[in-house]
Amino acid sequence: MSIGILGGSFNPAHRGHLEVTRAARHLLSLDRCWWLVSPGNPLKDPEGYAPFEERFAAAEDLTRQFRWLTVSGMEQRLGTRFTVDTMRVLTARFRHARFVWLMGADSLATFHLWRDWQAIAQMVPMAVISRPGEQMAALTSPAARALSRYRIPADEARTLAARKAPAWVYLPVVHNPVSSTEIREKRDP
Incomplete structure (x- = not known):
């Protein structure tokens, strides 16, 4: 089974997260997707x-109608704080699953700041989904430069889950410009 994982604070979850996940599921031919709601982004x-x-x-309310999409509080239960630790647990626990890490282009732009980002890239294939205004920075x-030789063309995206990291x-x-930060800023006076 192929599973796309979108981790994040979901502070708050919004239609942009859903659009990214739906696009990734379709283009990568994923069987399921999981949203990992982080207890906190370091x-x-x-x-x-x-x-x-x-x-x-x-996040659960927003995704309730999509049977292929699971919202998980796994990091909260496991006590993991960093993606690398969570992915180590997941890949050990679900040995027959083919995981793909999903991230927005804004996350790739800062991926080199994540703890052991190289280890994450070695563990699971990754799909980077565009965000308005983020392509150049991403x-x-x-990280993009360091991993450039492992990048596959977009027209081969359907093969990503079957590839070795x-x-x-x-x-x-x-092309949805909505962001959690903007939503929070509009709420706060």
Whole structure:
């Protein structure tokens, strides 16, 4: 079974997350997708977070109608804080699953700041989904340059889940400009 994993704070979950996930599922021919709601992103200020339970419930509400999409609080239960640790647990626990890490282009732009990002790239293939205004920063980032020889063409995206890591693809398919930061800023006076 092929499973796309979109991790994040989902602070809050929104239609842009859903659009990215739906596009990835279709273009990568994934069987299922999981949203891993993080207890907290080590690269972000914890003061700006809604409580985990609130973020998790909102993500579930948004995705309820999609049977192929599971919202998980696995990181909260496992006590993992970093993607590399979570992926080590998942790949050990689900040995027959073919995982693909899903991320927005904005995440690729800062991927080199993630703990053991090279180990993540060695563990699972990755799909990077476009975000308006982020393509240049993503594709010229230190991680993109370091992993450039493992990039596959977008027209081969359907083969990504079957490939051995490292492998990644850039999918210029999502043009939804909504962001969690903008949603939070509109809520706060």
